[in-house]
Amino acid sequence: MQLLLNALIAGSFAALLASGLSLVYGVLGIFNMALGQLALVGGLTTWWLVSILSLPLPLAIAGGILITALTTWFGFEFFVAPYYRRHRFLPLVTTIAFSMILDGLILVIFHQEPKTIDVGTRTLLPVFDALISSQQIVLIVLTILFLALLTWVLVKTAFGRRIRATVQHPTAAESLGIRSSLLHRIVFIVSGVLAGFAGIYVGIDQNLTPTIGFAITIKAYAAIIAGGKDSMKGTILCAYLIALLEQLSIGLPWFGSYIPSGYQSTVALLVIILVLLIKPQGLFGSKTRIA
Amino acid sequence: MNYLLHILTMIGLSIPNILGYNLIFGRGKFLHFGPIATSLFSSYAMFLTLRETGNYLSAFFVGLLASLLLSSFFAWLALRLESDALGILTIAMHLALLSVVLNWSSLTRGALGLPQIPRITGMLSLPVFASVSIVIALLWIFFMVRVHRSWLGRELSALAENRAHAEALGINRARVTLSAFLIGGLGATITNTLYPQYIGLLHPNDYQFSNLIFFILCVVAGGPGSVRGVVISIVLLTSLQELIRFLPLPLGLIGPMRLLFFGLILIIAVYIRRKEIFPMQRSV
Numbered sequence: 001m002q003l004l005l006n007a008l009i010a011g012s013f014a015a016l017l018a019s020g021l022s023l024v025y026g027v028l029g030i031f032n033m034a035l036g037q038l039a040l041v042g043g044l045t046t047w048w049l050v051s052i053l054s055l056p057l058p059l060a061i062a063g064g065i066l067i068t069a070l071t072t073w074f075g076f077e078f079f080v081a082p083y084y085r086r087h088r089f090l091p092l093v094t095t096i097a098f099s100m101i102l103d104g105l106i107l108v109i110f111h112q113e114p115k116t117i118d119v120g121t122r123t124l125l126p127v128f129d130a131l132i133s134s135q136q137i138v139l140i141v142l143t144i145l146f147l148a149l150l151t152w153v154l155v156k157t158a159f160g161r162r163i164r165a166t167v168q169h170p171t172a173a174e175s176l177g178i179r180s181s182l183l184h185r186i187v188f189i190v191s192g193v194l195a196g197f198a199g200i201y202v203g204i205d206q207n208l209t210p211t212i213g214f215a216i217t218i219k220a221y222a223a224i225i226a227g228g229k230d231s232m233k234g235t236i237l238c239a240y241l242i243a244l245l246e247q248l249s250i251g252l253p254w255f256g257s258y259i260p261s262g263y264q265s266t267v268a269l270l271v272i273i274l275v276l277l278i279k280p281q282g283l284f285g286s287k288t289r290i291a
Numbered sequence: 292m293n294y295l296l297h298i299l300t301m302i303g304l305s306i307p308n309i310l311g312y313n314l315i316f317g318r319g320k321f322l323h324f325g326p327i328a329t330s331l332f333s334s335y336a337m338f339l340t341l342r343e344t345g346n347y348l349s350a351f352f353v354g355l356l357a358s359l360l361l362s363s364f365f366a367w368l369a370l371r372l373e374s375d376a377l378g379i380l381t382i383a384m385h386l387a388l389l390s391v392v393l394n395w396s397s398l399t400r401g402a403l404g405l406p407q408i409p410r411i412t413g414m415l416s417l418p419v420f421a422s423v424s425i426v427i428a429l430l431w432i433f434f435m436v437r438v439h440r441s442w443l444g445r446e447l448s449a450l451a452e453n454r455a456h457a458e459a460l461g462i463n464r465a466r467v468t469l470s471a472f473l474i475g476g477l478g479a480t481i482t483n484t485l486y487p488q489y490i491g492l493l494h495p496n497d498y499q500f501s502n503l504i505f506f507i508l509c510v511v512a513g514g515p516g517s518v519r520g521v522v523i524s525i526v527l528l529t530s531l532q533e534l535i536r537f538l539p540l541p542l543g544l545i546g547p548m549r550l551l552f553f554g555l556i557l558i559i560a561v562y563i564r565r566k567e568i569f570p571m572q573r574s575v
Binding site: 031078079082083086087088089090092093094096097098099100101103104105107108111112214215218221222225260262263265266269270272273276277280 | 322368371372373374375376378379380382383384386387390391393394500504507511543544546547548549550551552553554555557558561562565566568569
């Protein structure tokens with residue numbers, strides 16, 4: 001049971017990141033390699049507002065999200081917009097440059113020490129034979145609400161219909177008056193905001209080490225590739241599935257002995273490798289012509 | 292004088308691996324982010340064998356075999372996957388191998404690395420080591436110029452520009468892709484036979500993701516597919532990387548400043564070379 005709860009906690013974090021990534025890939029057809037660093041921007045600026053400026057937590061979270069949104073917007077204008085219409089693979093290289101610059105700035109400003117967002121005393125609650133903190137319950141519930149809201153916006157609102165129209169046929173959507181460039185900006189910023197929330201999530205639940213940006217990005221990619229690049233539901237489901245696999249791989253004895261916890265992150269990487277080799281379009285992706 | 296020799300050695304050691312990568316990423320336009328994974332796999336296979344046998348020749352062949360095997364695997368992936376999936380999977384392979392090296396301490400000594408890597412007899416002094424690495428680099432440059440001008444270079448360019456047209460003209464995609472990746476693997480083996488000998492240590496920190504960024508930077512800044520341009524960018528960027536150590540900055544700031552600096556150079560280089568990195572198809 002504890003392993004299931006741990007998977008739910010880790011999966012919620014990965015689902016937040018991966019859903020934004022999936023949205024960006026679906027609409028713009030590009031990958032953002034600086035997503036992990038954007039998560040760190042959200043988490044670390046919230047930590048700074050809480051710990052250094054002593055702001056109340058809700059205000060600090062709002063401030064952290066605002067700074068992440070502005071950073072993402074800046075990233076889009078300088079590292080994505082001039083390139084993605086020329087070739088959709090160019091942003092893969094330019095966002096690597098963006099991630100390096102963010103990594104450098106984060107290390108200069110916040111240094112290497114891990115940071116935890118202080119939310120007061122943690123109360124542990126028993127669930128069957130496992131334990132979960134009240135903060136973790138709030139984080140999981142908020143994540144599910146966020147993802148439900150995102151799905152509702154995409155499926156039920158006029159804005160969501162515009163997004164889906166742009167994904168299905170960008171030229172036809174533009175000819176019907178949909179401003180795709182504005183839509184691209186909004187979608188990219190939304191993915192950054194979701195990453196910012198994910199960073200705050202880690203900062204509250206565990207701690208934020210300024211050097212983990214790239215590992216976070218790869219974790220989100222594992223979910224999007226396993227789920228299918230064109231399937232947000234598949235991506236979210238696979239985020240939880242990979243988290244469960246990670247927990248099971250190190251939490252249970254295999255052939256009489258436990259796998260060292262250092263290998264935990266390798267599970268997500270192995271999932272990417274296996275899925276791409278066996279079903280390159282992902283477990284829930286539609287079959288498209290591949291190279 | 293010793294410092295100049297050190298920079299020359301570092302330039303000479305970088306050239307085989309980066310020029311090999313230039314053939315794959317620069318000329319062939321494969322979104323391959325696994326050259327450091329190949330280097331890591333090859334060097335650990337080589338120097339673990341050396342530790343067990345004490346024989347450099349057999350260790351070299353084991354390292355070469357490991358490098359060629361992983362390169363063949365990457366070539367197979369390049370034939371099977373879309374470009375962006377290839378990029379992600381090669382990064383995943385890199386991180387997975389690094390994780391194994393860091394966690395399998397009983398074999399690899401984990402984060403401590405393998406110390407006391409002996410130099411080949413006759414290459415003990417810095418001037419000799421620098422001379423050998425420069426001669427090898429010059430030979431490799433000559434070889435790569437020939438490769439780029441050969442059928443392989445031309446067929447790689449044709450496939451990169453329009454795969455369907457190139458295959459319709461009879462170009463064997465599997466042969467060309469495999470050849471390019473194997474040459475890249477050979478370059479990685481040459482560099483990684485010499486580099487751990489030079490510093491006397493095989494350490495996982497030398498195979499981190501930041502090293503890949505340096506490779507991409509050299510290829511993009513020099514002009515993707517251009518041997519002369521990439522050699523010039525290796526000379527300038529390696530010298531710059533070494534000179535950053537002498538900036539009057541606190542010790543903890545040198546690493547972050549290097550990230551900032553090279554990130555800025557990379558985005559400027561991509562902006563200047565944006566038409567060449569992934570060129571649009573010509574229309575008739």
